[in-house]
Amino acid sequence: MNIRGKKVLLRAIEERDLPLLHEWANDPEIWDFLDSWHFPLSERDGQKWFEHLSEKSLDQRFAIETPDFGLIGTANLVNINWKDRNAFHGMMLGNKNIRGKGYGTDTIMTVMRYAFEELGLERLDGSMIEYNEASLAVYIRKCGWKEEGRQRRHYFRKNKFWDRIIVGITRQDYFQLIESNKYWDKRL
């Protein structure tokens, strides 16, 4: 069952998405801002990753699609913990031309609605590199996440160590947010 936001649709990743995902997976400008890292990935690596995707039910990865631009990025809910009712969430917009137009906010709002209103989770975890101003703006200022801690000198990028900012949101925070910003009531 696909997950609908106001501007984006979150759907399963399909084999036809692999060429774009492969391009984004090797784009250093995108990965400078992401939590994890990897060596250059071949198309075969991408194919193998895709073939094993559906085996991991506790790691859900979604394609972000819009009517105007098609596939624009990916979002995930991983390390889903059904007992403690939490999960880790991350996302990226691979299509850089559409940044700053609200697609990031809508993706996070949609993931939160799914996590809290459909899966019944209690909290979501996230993290970001201290220099990721866009991510801090969208998660904390626009989507109600809270900074919950900081791991010093956690990432090594561009010959320097950087802090990891730990963020999170509870279901109570989410319901307070949508009560105050009326996100789902407002039309586009």
Ligand SMILES: CC(C)(COP(=O)(O)OP(=O)(O)OC[C@H]1O[C@@H](n2cnc3c(N)ncnc32)[C@H](O)[C@@H]1OP(=O)(O)O)[C@@H](O)C(=O)NCCC(=O)NCCS
């Ligand atoms: C972070 C990311 C998801 C944001 O998506 P987006 O579609 O550009 O976000 P939105 O348009 O919904 O909102 C962005 C907000 O951040 C603000 N913003 C953007 N860049 C900023 C910056 N460098 N400093 C401060 N604010 C910034 C925008 O002004 C906007 O706020 P506004 O609507 O009040 O003007 C996207 O840039 C991305 O995928 N980046 C690369 C990967 C990444 O960093 N992923 C997150 C890892 S934790």
